[in-house]
Amino acid sequence: MKVQENGKVVSNTGVALNLHFIEIKVPKISTQIKPGNFVSLLPPSSSGAFLRRPFSVAGVQDGSLKLVIRDIGKGTHAITSLAPGDCIEVLGPLGNSYPDFEPDKKLWLLGGGTGIASLLFLHDVHGNPADRILWGGKTKDELPMETWVSSSITFATDDGTRGGHGNVVDVARRWLKDDRPDYIAACGPRGLLKGVQQLASEYKIPAWISCEEFMACGMGACAGCAVPLAVGGYARVCADGPVFKAGEVLL
Amino acid sequence: MNLNSKVGSFELANPFIAASGTYGYGTEYGDLSPAKEWGAVILKSVSRNLRPGNVPPRCCEVDSGMINSIGLANVGLEKFMAEKLPAFAAENPDATCIASLAGETLDEFLYLAENLSKAKAIKAFELNISCPNVAKGGMHFGADCNASRQLVSEMKKITSIPVWVKVTPSTTDPVGVATVCAEAGADAVVATNTIPAMKIDINRCRPVLGNITGGLSGPAIFPASLRIAYMIHKALPKLPLVGCGGVDCGEKAVQYILAGCSAVEIGTATFRQPDTLVQVKKFLAEYMDKMGFKSIEDFKGLAARI
Structure with a gap:
């Protein structure tokens, strides 16, 4: 409630x-x-x-x-x-939440900027040691020092100043050469989410993305935070989301 | 202390009404702002057919308020009557419900009223002739005295449910529009709606809203809307009047009543603070106690008698 x-x-x-x-x-x-x-x-x-x-x-x-x-x-x-x-x-x-992923399934959590937030929580709750979590930023100044986050996080920067060189989707693509998750969960800027939609459909990996939109009520009353749906029409990010199946929304 | 109020013959347990478009289909706020605590709640405007709404982004924040361009997104009459109204009524058996009608044409308004008159849950109609965000059905009625007169008189012929008309602040003659609505038999006028506005993103060098412009709401519009309510009451002291625009506290609500309003709509403030209604009711009771007013009638329109 x-x-x-x-x-x-x-x-x-x-x-x-x-x-x-x-x-x-x-x-x-x-x-x-x-x-x-x-x-x-x-x-x-x-x-x-x-x-x-x-x-x-x-x-x-x-x-x-x-x-x-x-x-x-x-x-x-x-x-x-x-x-x-x-x-x-x-x-x-x-808003809604990520599905309850089966504990033995392997998750990749792909976050950009403050979009990492819900993925840190999901990482804690799911707790499979085989999960991988990736946090991307434009440059190293945007990302926190190791002491502030779990050592299991991998970093990536667009300019290569910290962690993997390239954006989050580039790095995930490299991981896919010798690894593969059962599910992907992602949150971050629109470009990242679009990249994840593409990646998920290309590799046929079920993926969920958490969307961001300017909100007024945050409760589903005003319909201000609309996101277009693949089937036509709009969903409310605050009440129907923020988590959607990757192919469900048009970014 | 008696907070009851009457808008014409329409009785309200308190003078506060949830404004259309800000209270969804009446179930979204749940216990955070229960429908039964309001004098009445006005559900999201309904049109004959489903309207998906405008291209996002649909809203943005500005000083002391926000701009929205939702575009009358709604499920359409059929689903409204089959799903939304029953769900509302089941969750809120003790609430008073008003339907907001959005038509593009006179015929569409009449079609909506004819059908919705059959719904037991609906106690009044608010005609939305002041939405600034769609090409048709909004202000082309609201700014045109002849169209408004025809709409209201035709509406009164086909329904026995009270008809309120929500007028736009974006006309040079809001009193003229209110006058023709009153002459045509409107049971009340609601003054006013959002004010057309826009915001530009200086980093992206383009308008923020997908629809370019939208309607300004929130405390920013309060003084402008209050003036219109006051002018309408001055010109038409017998016309039941509902204030709407910018109320986020009891002090502003009292100003609308002093200007001549029997009830006051509250909308955008609930986004910011879901318990606005609780605060506003508390303020009103304390104010009436302090001033020695026993009922809303005791001070309604006092400021317009000067």
């Missing part, structure tokens, strides 16, 4: 250029949240941001949600400026 909860910031750590890991204590929401779900945060009114800001959840620990937030505008600036002990209002869980 969706809950409006007053959250308390437990920690806020700058881990890379404009990139923050933030933990917010919301006991009611955190017991219900699943990988793929998102929450919407109400930026402090002094920020001048009018609407809530939606974020996929990167994990749960001790009644707190983990979020990965990049400071890109007035709403995210206000949120990434919060200090431990500060309060912020949280609404969730919102």
Whole structure:
């Protein structure tokens, strides 16, 4: 059940250029949240941001949600400026979640930028040691130091300054030369998701992508966050998604 | 303290109404903003046929509000009556429901009203003649006095359900439009709707919205919409009036009532804060207590008597 909860910031750590890991204590929401779900945060009114800001959840620990937030505008600036002990209002869980993948199946989790968030959560929950998780950015400054993330993450940068050289889809393509997952889950910029759609159909690997769109209500009421469907018409990213079967949406 | 209100003969348990297009089909908010807590809820505008809606992006944020260009996306009359209304009624047996009608032509409006008059759950119609986001059926009615007059009078001939007309702020003569609606027998006028607006992405050097322009809503439009409501009430003090536009707190809702409105629609604010209704009701009760008003009638239109 969706809950409006007053959250308390437990920690806020700058881990890379404009990139923050933030933990917010919301006991009611955190017991219900699943990988793929998102929450919407109400930026402090002094920020001048009018609407809530939606974020996929990167994990749960001790009644707190983990979020990965990049400071890109007035709403995210206000949120990434919060200090431990500060309060912020949280609404969730919102949206659908990834399917419950069978524990023995091998997942590849392909994330770009803050799109990594829901995949970190899915990685934790699925927990198959054969899973692979890839986090891509344009350049090394966008990605966090090893100490902040699980050692199982592989990095990739467009300019080759950290990890694999090339975008996430290029690197996944190289992996496919001697490995193959049962399923792919991906989240990130439109280009990455399009690349994953292509890859999944080419190699016939079932894939799920988590989409991003500007949202007003985040609850399925306003139809503002529409994404075109392959069968025609539109789906609402907030309520019908954000997770879709890769071939279902037109990007 | 009595928060009851009447829009003409239409009785509301409180003067607050969920605005069309912001409350989905009435089930989306669930316990976060239950339909039965509102005086009434207006479901998403319905058209004869399914409308997929406009090309995304469909909304963006601006100072003190947002711009939307949803394009009247809706499931169409058949599915509305077969699925959405029954689902709403089953979940919200105690709620008061108003249907918003969106027609491209007079015939389509009449067809919608004829069919929806059979639905027990619907207690009033709001004619959406002020949507800025579709080429037809929006403002070409709302800005044209003759078309508005014909629409309302034809509508009144075929239905006994109260007919409210939601007028546009984008006409030089909103009082004129309200006047012809009143003369044609409208049971109430709703003032107003979103204001046409746009935003440009300076990095991509192009408009943000897929539809280029959309409708501005939120606190940004409150003072402009309030003025129109006030002018309509001044000119037509007997016409039941509903305020709509920019209400995000009790103080703004009270201003609409003082301007002459019997009820106040709330929409965009619920996106930001699903419990806006709770706050607004609380404020209203405290305000009435402080001012010694026993009912909405006690202070409705006071500011227009000066």
